[in-house]
Amino acid sequence: MRILGIVFLVSFPLCAFSLGLIDINNATLEELDELAGIGPALAERIIQNRPFSSVEDLIKVKGIGEKSLLKIKEQGLAFANAENNSQEAPIQNEIIEPHASYPDKxxxxxxxxxxxxxxxxxxxxxxxxxxxxxxxxxxxxxxxxxxxxxxxxxxxxxxxxxxxxxxxxxxxxxxxxxxxxxxxxxxxxxxxxxxxxxxxxxxxxxxxxxxxxxxKEIKKKEEYQEKASPFPLSQKAEIIDISSGKSKPPAILAGFIVAIVSGGIFLYLKNKL
The missing domain is CATH 2.60.40.1260 (Lamin Tail domain)
Structure with missing residues (x-):
């Protein structure tokens, strides 16, 4: 019985191929397009959802409902050969990409x-x-x-x-x-x-x-000069001699100096007499 089962599994796909049956697990898009009610769009979805364990699994494909599945089954061409699924990708070790780090400040x-x-x-x-x-x-x-x-x-x-x-x-x-x-x-x-x-x-x-x-309002240069000086800019302008480039003492200071000198001369003459 075991030998007969193996012979059946091997011979069934060959017989199905000779009868024009369509293996939904291995058929091309053009072959799937021959199924009842299946166009290119649904054929592409069938390929994307492989493998199927049976024809009934087609109900999982978006766009195939109970009525569409019934038409496919009544047509009698579709079958699922789960033993020989050429579309199944080989198992590969998952490659984990290192997490990229970026500046956080x-x-x-x-x-x-x-x-x-x-x-x-x-x-x-x-x-x-x-x-x-x-x-x-x-x-x-x-x-x-x-x-x-x-x-x-x-x-x-x-x-x-x-x-x-x-x-x-x-x-x-x-x-x-x-x-x-x-x-x-x-x-x-x-x-x-x-x-x-x-x-x-x-x-x-x-x-x-x-x-x-x-x-934040940026203060102008003149405003900083105004705060840094004990005299307003207008008074400073009166003190500076623009033509000579030299500073002149204020009028009050000059008068004070004259008074001191005059007083000194007066005392000197008084002592002499």
Missing amino acids: IFFVEVMPSPEGKDAEGEYIVIKNGGDSLADLSGWQIRDKEGSSKVFALNKSISALKTLTLFRKETGITLNNSGDGLELLDPNGNIVDSVEFGKSAKGVPYIKTASGWEW
């Missing part, structure tokens, strides 16, 4: 949405490497959240504890003066950092501080 520190002068020339974004080693940003992206959602591929590197300034002419990202947002993405598409800001004032950058993001 990269973040936005400053944006300038509304610079003095033309926006196209003065807008910029600043990102920082807060780590203690060189950060390779190949595959990283900056994405604009508003408007056309422009994406800029970084593909740069930043030294440890240094910043990178990117102007609009390089990134192509337009920062809306009425409010905008940016996202920093690693090569896996994960959002590493983001910043959002509202309406901006002319010439005022949005800066990340220890207490959070703030609009």
Whole structure:
């Protein structure tokens, strides 16, 4: 009986082939297309869902329902030869790709949405490497959240504890003066950092501080000079002799010196007499 069973298993596919039967586990797309109600699309799905233990397993294929399966069975051409499945891929050892690691201290520190002068020339974004080693940003992206959602591929590197300034002419990202947002993405598409800001004032950058993001107005050079000097700039201008380039003493000081000298002369003459 065992020998007869083996002979049957070997001879059945040969007989089926001679009778024009279709082995759903090994048939080509063109052969599967000959089954009742099966077109090229369903034939492709049958191939993708192999192997099948029986014709009834075709019900698992998306698009083949009870009625379609009944037509295939009534046609009498389909059979499943599970003993000789040439489509079954050999078992291979699974290769586990090492998990790529990326810098974890990269973040936005400053944006300038509304610079003095033309926006196209003065807008910029600043990102920082807060780590203690060189950060390779190949595959990283900056994405604009508003408007056309422009994406800029970084593909740069930043030294440890240094910043990178990117102007609009390089990134192509337009920062809306009425409010905008940016996202920093690693090569896996994960959002590493983001910043959002509202309406901006002319010439005022949005800066990340220890207490959070703030609009920080940059003071002009004259304002620093005004605070550093005990005299207002207007008084200083009166004291400086522009033509000679030398400083002159104030009028009060000159009068005081004259009074001292005059008093000294008066005392000297009085003692002589």
